[in-house]
Amino acid sequence: MAEGLAQVWTEKYRPNELNDVVGQEEIVSRLKAFVDNKSLQNLMFTGPAGTGKTTCAIAIARSLFGESWRGNMLELNASDERGIDVIRNKVKDFARTKPLGEVPYKVVYLDESDALTREAQQALRRTMEDYTRTCRFILSANYSSKIIDPIQSRCAIFRFRPILAEKISKRLQMVAEKEGVGLKEPGLDSILEIAQGDLRTAINLLQSASATAKTVDEEVVYAVASKAKPKDIAECVELALGGNFREAKDKLDSIMINQGLAGEDVIRQIHSTVLKMDIPDDKLVTILDTLGEYDFRIIEGSDERLQLNALLAQLYSLGKK
Ligand SMILES: Nc1ncnc2c1ncn2[C@@H]1O[C@H](COP(=O)(O)OP(=O)(O)OP(=O)(O)O)[C@@H](O)[C@H]1O
Numbered sequence: 001m002a003e004g005l006a007q008v009w010t011e012k013y014r015p016n017e018l019n020d021v022v023g024q025e026e027i028v029s030r031l032k033a034f035v036d037n038k039s040l041q042n043l044m045f046t047g048p049a050g051t052g053k054t055t056c057a058i059a060i061a062r063s064l065f066g067e068s069w070r071g072n073m074l075e076l077n078a079s080d081e082r083g084i085d086v087i088r089n090k091v092k093d094f095a096r097t098k099p100l101g102e103v104p105y106k107v108v109y110l111d112e113s114d115a116l117t118r119e120a121q122q123a124l125r126r127t128m129e130d131y132t133r134t135c136r137f138i139l140s141a142n143y144s145s146k147i148i149d150p151i152q153s154r155c156a157i158f159r160f161r162p163i164l165a166e167k168i169s170k171r172l173q174m175v176a177e178k179e180g181v182g183l184k185e186p187g188l189d190s191i192l193e194i195a196q197g198d199l200r201t202a203i204n205l206l207q208s209a210s211a212t213a214k215t216v217d218e219e220v221v222y223a224v225a226s227k228a229k230p231k232d233i234a235e236c237v238e239l240a241l242g243g244n245f246r247e248a249k250d251k252l253d254s255i256m257i258n259q260g261l262a263g264e265d266v267i268r269q270i271h272s273t274v275l276k277m278d279i280p281d282d283k284l285v286t287i288l289d290t291l292g293e294y295d296f297r298i299i300e301g302s303d304e305r306l307q308l309n310a311l312l313a314q315l316y317s318l319g320k321k
């Protein structure tokens with residue numbers, strides 16, 4: 001996402017302190033209590049991408065260790081460390097030396113811990129026990145249900161939520177202002193719509209959109225996100241339901257060609273669009289059922305153009321009823 005040597009905005013605007021974390025108020029206040037007492041226990045952060053899990057972990061390390069936080073925090077990613085043995089060895093090496101400063105332990109941040117198998121999680125649990133005196137573990141996972149109970153019961157659990165649109169909006173306006181980017185309502189709303197509570201995605205979209213155009217509007221945002229504009233999709237669906245099959249098909253062709261979209265993405269977008277349209281229940285139910293069927297066919301490898309045309313044909317027939 002970085003343009004040449006320019007900095008990646010998600011890193012540039014990652015808050016250094018817990019106080020500056022956007023949203024997640026309850027989590028932040030509980031974490032601050034740990035940090036203020038310098039009494040960190042093992043923690044588990046769960047929740048969707050781009051909501052502040054890594055950010056909070058780094059902020060904790062910064063406030064515990066100050067300048068020397070990098071030497072006192074080990075960041076690992078369970079999905080690219082090739083197995084629990086590698087993780088255990090890295091923790092062992094890291095825990096071998098005493099922490100710098102007055103805090104008597106170091107911090108291990110293990111990202112994507114839900115990528116570990118159950119057996120690997122058992123081994124991780126033992127590692128957590130072996131190093132209770134010298135290390136505190138912060139585990140991050142998208143789904144807590146994939147983490148075994150013996151680990152969950154050894155951690156204080158924090159459930160991160162998608163960040164509210166109004167908060168993302170404020171943050172984006174701040175970034176836009178600092179970066180001298182023109183950001184008006186339609187562009188901003190499009191970013192919020194696509195990001196769905198994920199602040200990393202939102203900031204990344206703003207950065208790539210502003211690299212393409214001086215003013216970030218709806219057009220640019222959907223183009224850099226490789227998504228069709230919801231109103232184009234809605235128009236296409238309305239045409240098919242309204243009995244204008246050829247026009248609907250031409251519209252779909254142009255959407256797909258202009259945006260270089262994959263069939264799967266188009267179906268996803270049709271799905272979220274029809275849910276927002278004013279369609280009577282009996283029709284909507286049939287449409288949703290049909291979308292499920294065609295999504296499955298495309299995923300199974302059937303020709304996507306053929307399937308999408310067949311889908312439009314179904315919508316057309318449905319409109320006639
Ligand atoms: N709550 C937040 N407050 C401020 N900035 C945030 C927040 N959440 C995300 N960001 C922005 O998005 C970037 C990525 O956030 P972070 O690394 O904390 O996500 P994450 O929750 O760890 O996601 P993943 O599950 O993908 O690891 C940050 O560098 C920051 O710019």
Ligand SMILES: [Mg+2]
Pocket residue numbers: 053054055111140
């Ligand atoms: Mg993370």
